[in-house]
Amino acid sequence: MEPTSNAFKENAHRALADANLQKALGMMRRGFPNKRATALARLPEFDALREQAKAIKDHVLENLDLYLEIFEQNVIAQGGQVHWCRTPQEARETVLAICSRLDAKTVTKGKSMIAEEMALNDYLEQHGVTPVETDLGEYIIQIRKEHPSHIIAPAIHLVKEQIAESFRQTHKGLDPARPLEEASALVAEARTVLRQKFLSADVGITGANFCVAETGSTVIVTNEGNGDLTQTVTKAHIVMASLEKLVPTLEDLSTLLRLLARSATGQEFSTYTTLSTGPRRADDTDGPGEYHVVFLDNGRSAMLGTEFQDMLRCIRCGACMNHCPVYGTVGGHAYGWVYPGPIGAVLTPTLLGVDKAGHLPNASTFCGRCESVCPMKIPLPRMMRHWREHEFERKLSPAPYRYGLKAWAFLATRPPLYRFTAAVASRVLGWIGAPHGRFRSLPLAGGWTQGRDLPAPEGRSFMSLWAERRKAGP
Amino acid sequence: MPAPPIRVGLFVTCLVDLFRPSVGFAAVKLLEAAGCAVDVPPTQTCCGQPAYNSGDRADAKAIARQVLDAFEAFDYVVVPSGSCGGMIRQHYLELFADESALLRRAQHLAERTYELVSFLADVLKLERVEARYDGVATYHDSCSGLRELGVKEQPRKLLRSVAGLRLEELPGAEICCGFGGTFCVKYPEISDRMVADKAADIAATGADTLLAGDMGCLLNMAGKLTRLGKPVRVRHVAEVLAGVAGETPPIGGAAAGRS
Numbered sequence: 227m228e229p230t231s232n233a234f235k236e237n238a239h240r241a242l243a244d245a246n247l248q249k250a251l252g253m254m255r256r257g258f259p260n261k262r263a264t265a266l267a268r269l270p271e272f273d274a275l276r277e278q279a280k281a282i283k284d285h286v287l288e289n290l291d292l293y294l295e296i297f298e299q300n301v302i303a304q305g306g307q308v309h310w311c312r313t314p315q316e317a318r319e320t321v322l323a324i325c326s327r328l329d330a331k332t333v334t335k336g337k338s339m340i341a342e343e344m345a346l347n348d349y350l351e352q353h354g355v356t357p358v359e360t361d362l363g364e365y366i367i368q369i370r371k372e373h374p375s376h377i378i379a380p381a382i383h384l385v386k387e388q389i390a391e392s393f394r395q396t397h398k399g400l401d402p403a404r405p406l407e408e409a410s411a412l413v414a415e416a417r418t419v420l421r422q423k424f425l426s427a428d429v430g431i432t433g434a435n436f437c438v439a440e441t442g443s444t445v446i447v448t449n450e451g452n453g454d455l456t457q458t459v460t461k462a463h464i465v466m467a468s469l470e471k472l473v474p475t476l477e478d479l480s481t482l483l484r485l486l487a488r489s490a491t492g493q494e495f496s497t498y499t500t501l502s503t504g505p506r507r508a509d510d511t512d513g514p515g516e517y518h519v520v521f522l523d524n525g526r527s528a529m530l531g532t533e534f535q536d537m538l539r540c541i542r543c544g545a546c547m548n549h550c551p552v553y554g555t556v557g558g559h560a561y562g563w564v565y566p567g568p569i570g571a572v573l574t575p576t577l578l579g580v581d582k583a584g585h586l587p588n589a590s591t592f593c594g595r596c597e598s599v600c601p602m603k604i605p606l607p608r609m610m611r612h613w614r615e616h617e618f619e620r621k622l623s624p625a626p627y628r629y630g631l632k633a634w635a636f637l638a639t640r641p642p643l644y645r646f647t648a649a650v651a652s653r654v655l656g657w658i659g660a661p662h663g664r665f666r667s668l669p670l671a672g673g674w675t676q677g678r679d680l681p682a683p684e685g686r687s688f689m690s691l692w693a694e695r696r697k698a699g700p
Numbered sequence: 701m702p703a704p705p706i707r708v709g710l711f712v713t714c715l716v717d718l719f720r721p722s723v724g725f726a727a728v729k730l731l732e733a734a735g736c737a738v739d740v741p742p743t744q745t746c747c748g749q750p751a752y753n754s755g756d757r758a759d760a761k762a763i764a765r766q767v768l769d770a771f772e773a774f775d776y777v778v779v780p781s782g783s784c785g786g787m788i789r790q791h792y793l794e795l796f797a798d799e800s801a802l803l804r805r806a807q808h809l810a811e812r813t814y815e816l817v818s819f820l821a822d823v824l825k826l827e828r829v830e831a832r833y834d835g836v837a838t839y840h841d842s843c844s845g846l847r848e849l850g851v852k853e854q855p856r857k858l859l860r861s862v863a864g865l866r867l868e869e870l871p872g873a874e875i876c877c878g879f880g881g882t883f884c885v886k887y888p889e890i891s892d893r894m895v896a897d898k899a900a901d902i903a904a905t906g907a908d909t910l911l912a913g914d915m916g917c918l919l920n921m922a923g924k925l926t927r928l929g930k931p932v933r934v935r936h937v938a939e940v941l942a943g944v945a946g947e948t949p950p951i952g953g954a955a956a957g958r959s
Contacts, residue, residue, distance in 0.1 A: 614754060
């Protein structure tokens with residue numbers, strides 16, 4: 227997808243005016259956090275688990291080459307193949323080559339953010355292969371020709387009336403008068419439509435929540451079971467993964483799984499946790515004919531050893547965006563690329579270049595809620611601040627803002643001048659504002675006073691009053 | 701022989717200095733009542749957070765060094781703000797991570813620096829205050845105080861000891877009000893929507909007073925509440941704990957809908 231992260235402000239402006247979106251976000255803002263809090267209340271060892279999980283991923287990142295090689299050896303031993311792709315284009319070509327060799331007309335897809343990152347659907351369509359999304363949320367946005375607005379709930383920006391309308395437009399053969407008011411009716415209809423596609427698909431593509439080095443298994447967690455169907459009844463199962471999905475052992479996997487669903491949806495465990503290890507064997511009753519794991523790097527290996535390495539611990543639970551007040555106000559599409567919210571604020575500048583996504587690390591109040599809920603203890607605000615430092619050094623931030631900051635810093639490093647200026651400013655502003663105690667508008671503060679008043683200063687600076695008190699003696 | 705008083709340096713913060721000196725004097729009153737000897741070094745200006753959060757490390761460091769110099773001599777440094785307190789306690793350590801001499805001084809400062817209410821409750825072990833405030837108050841947890849410094853129960857505990865005051869919990873009290881320092885300048889439209897949601901939550905509690913521990917958040921929330929005509933008086937928590945709320949109008953002037 228073409229990034230629109232540089233138009234974040236305009237995107238956000240539209241989002242704020244979108245009544246359906248605001249209704250959907252209103253439900254999300256309290257829904258996810260409440261469910262997570264309930265789940266955590268039943269897991270007193272949550273913080274100890276976080277420490278363990280962090281240690282597991284830190285260890286993997288320090289020894290990534292080793293674990294990637296062990297993983298590959300074990301995939302091969304199980305009869306599968308691993309493909310290493312530096313760029314989205316290499317990954318797209320790799321997937322298409324497999325599909326073409328198998329003469330695939332239709333591929334079913336489970337949810338994969340890596341596939342979003344490489345815009346796989348568009349590419350396959352351009353080359354005569356029809357991708358069918360099977361995750362309900364992904365299916366909805368596919369028929370609406372939209373992109374995911376959330377990494378675990380891709381259609382969270384919609385209300386169910388919009389979904390019903392899209393179903394009526396797309397599912398033409400059905401009774402136009404059928405009731406679609408209830409969410410259950412929408413799910414049932416999608417299930418009926420999709421079931422046929424599963425059976426006729428040639429290739430199944432899924433993502434991977436984890437890749438287990440010791441067994442060569444890939445792991446997906448879902449609530450719909452679509453991922454299982456996607457991979458078992460096809461000629462080939464292609465797994466889209468990124469390098470940092472590696473965990474050393476099944477034991478490590480179980481530690482991370484205990485954190486993932488609780489942090490994401492507040493479930494103790496997702497409905498389905500599926501481990502895929504190689505293609506169908508001779509005595510298996512079902513399973514894919516071939517098994518491929520396609521690793522996309524896309525700049526991740528360059529993050530190793532930098533101030534952004536911690537970001538690679540991310541297990542994509544979405545807790546940071548569920549708790550982000552900015553995400554909760556503007557939604558995921560405003561961020562303009564695959565990863566929204568605090569993840570996007572760090573990852574998008576890293577993967578696309580900060581010149582293409584400079585707004586994102588700035589569009590945070592640094593409230594710290596993302597870091598406080600992150601099961602992997604990723605210091606997201608700190609990394610956003612690193613990006614701001616890069617921008618400041620490269621003079622990418624807006625010039626008036628930089629000059630304003632410099633003028634303020636000039637004062638703040640000269641205490642006597644600062645005291646004088648503060649004393650005058652509080653007198654002048656206090657005097658003008660005195661009649662009402664607040665300003666309805668003020669030059670240079672139009673952004674603030676558009677929607678709120680600016681309280682007026684009391685009229686004297688603290689430092690000047692304190693000096694007087696000192697002079698008067700105790 | 702009585703123990704010598706605890707020497708406290710008050711870091712006033714730039715917003716209290718400019719907008720609301722009453723908060724500074726309320727802090728002094730609370731600290732003196734608890735037996736501290738308070739001084740206010742004149743060489744302080746700001747904690748440097750605007751520069752730090754804008755990616756301007758050089759200026760942030762210059763300002764932080766100024767704070768290191770100004771507050772070297774005190775037993776404790778007390779700040780009526782969780783945001784500036786968090787800057788000094790946590791982020792100075794990151795600023796000087798690669799400069800060992802300054803890092804040692806920053807660590808020494810960080811260990812002695814406290815947000816006002818947590819200093820009263822956690823260090824001075826204050827159980828109650830002698831103050832009266834007639835009204836129903838709700839309390840907003842400012843983000844840095846809450847998440848960087850663990851300020852949560854301390855203000856509630858002390859507020860419960862204020863005669864005449866009933867505390868009504870604010871749903872979503874831990875959600876950011878949308879101020880965010882430079883955020884409200886760079887993204888005013890988003891900031892405004894966030895504070896609109898916050899104002900709706902505040903109004904829904906039915907409280908006549910909103911309290912918090914950070915001037916930035918207070919200016920933001922007071923400005924939205926007065927613009928919306930909500931009859932809520934907004935004050936820094938120190939004003940109520942010190943019993944000086946009667947001496948000044950609330951932040952943003954008399955609440956709308958009241959005489």
